[in-house]
Amino acid sequence: MADKLTEICDTKREEVAARKGFATIADLDDRATQESAPRGFEAALRSRAANGFALIAEIKKASPSKGLIRPDFRPAEHAVAYERGGAACLSVLTDAPYFQGHEDYLMDARAACRLPVIRKDFMVDTWQVAEARAMGADAILIIVAALDDVLMAEIEAAALERGMDCLVEVHDEAEMDRASRLKSRLIGVNNRDLKRFVTDLGTTERLAPLAPDGTLLVSESGINSHADLQRLSRCGARTFLVGESLMRQPDVELATRALLTGI
Numbered sequence: 001m002a003d004k005l006t007e008i009c010d011t012k013r014e015e016v017a018a019r020k021g022f023a024t025i026a027d028l029d030d031r032a033t034q035e036s037a038p039r040g041f042e043a044a045l046r047s048r049a050a051n052g053f054a055l056i057a058e059i060k061k062a063s064p065s066k067g068l069i070r071p072d073f074r075p076a077e078h079a080v081a082y083e084r085g086g087a088a089c090l091s092v093l094t095d096a097p098y099f100q101g102h103e104d105y106l107m108d109a110r111a112a113c114r115l116p117v118i119r120k121d122f123m124v125d126t127w128q129v130a131e132a133r134a135m136g137a138d139a140i141l142i143i144v145a146a147l148d149d150v151l152m153a154e155i156e157a158a159a160l161e162r163g164m165d166c167l168v169e170v171h172d173e174a175e176m177d178r179a180s181r182l183k184s185r186l187i188g189v190n191n192r193d194l195k196r197f198v199t200d201l202g203t204t205e206r207l208a209p210l211a212p213d214g215t216l217l218v219s220e221s222g223i224n225s226h227a228d229l230q231r232l233s234r235c236g237a238r239t240f241l242v243g244e245s246l247m248r249q250p251d252v253e254l255a256t257r258a259l260l261t262g263i
């Protein structure tokens with residue numbers, strides 16, 4: 001897995017190097033003490049998945065594959081709509097160059113609702129983990145394809161010591177094997193092939209049996225309907241990360257409810 005992801009991570013390393021000049025990890029940890037404690041991202045998903053489908057609803061303005069997705073982008077309103085529609089957690093993109101994200105979107109969304117929030121970004125440095133907590137994030141994303149084993153474990157440790165959860169994202173069998181060596185047991189299979197930008201729900205079906213014991217499996221990307229949730233549940237996935245198909249709907253609350261219930 002390389003290409004676009006490599007390009008995004010190279011850009012991210014440059015961005016982080018520049019941002020580090022403005023705040024040390026100690027500064028960020030100090031700022032984090034003024035934030036509310038982590039809300040329990042994984043626990044919220046596990047409790048919802050025990051009784052049905054658990055949704056991580058994504059607040060996504062744009063993407064490298066589709067450009068602008070939501071012209072009338074209002075993160076706080078979308079957060080409330082997702083919560084009312086039945087989402088268990090939120091995902092908020094904070095990457096600016098490729099997704100038009102911003103840390104303010106995460107802070108505004110989290111302040112508007114009671115849901116736990118994952119900072120959806122490309123983690124390449126432990127500094128970003130402290131930054132995530134300082135902006136209020138309850139969880140971070142670890143993209144296995146973007147990191148070596150040592151850095152991946154350091155980023156996970158930095159999140160766990162701050163009380164945050166990690167969603168560990170994989171795209172293939174080798175990455176599932178590497179993910180299984182981490183402590184976290186919240187593993188996401190990304191159905192999007194980052195070389196060709198096509199999505200295939202079959203990726204989750206192929207990798208689901210390889211997840212280590214105790215895993216809460218999350219199927220990510222390219223999910224459009226309740227029928228997709230039903231199909232994916234047959235391979236054991238009861239937790240889903242959905243962005244574009246919900247963000248394109250005029251009534252986000254209604255669309256979220258329809259996705260979860262089929263009604």
Ligand SMILES: O=C(O)c1ccccc1NCC(=O)[C@H](O)[C@H](O)COP(=O)(O)O
Pocket residue numbers: 004058060063064065066190192194220221222223241242243244245
């Ligand atoms: O969304 C993209 O085009 C993309 C491109 C390159 C790297 C990552 C990308 N997406 C990040 C995500 O993981 C998705 O935003 C998330 O899984 C939701 O997917 P979707 O429901 O298809 O919007």
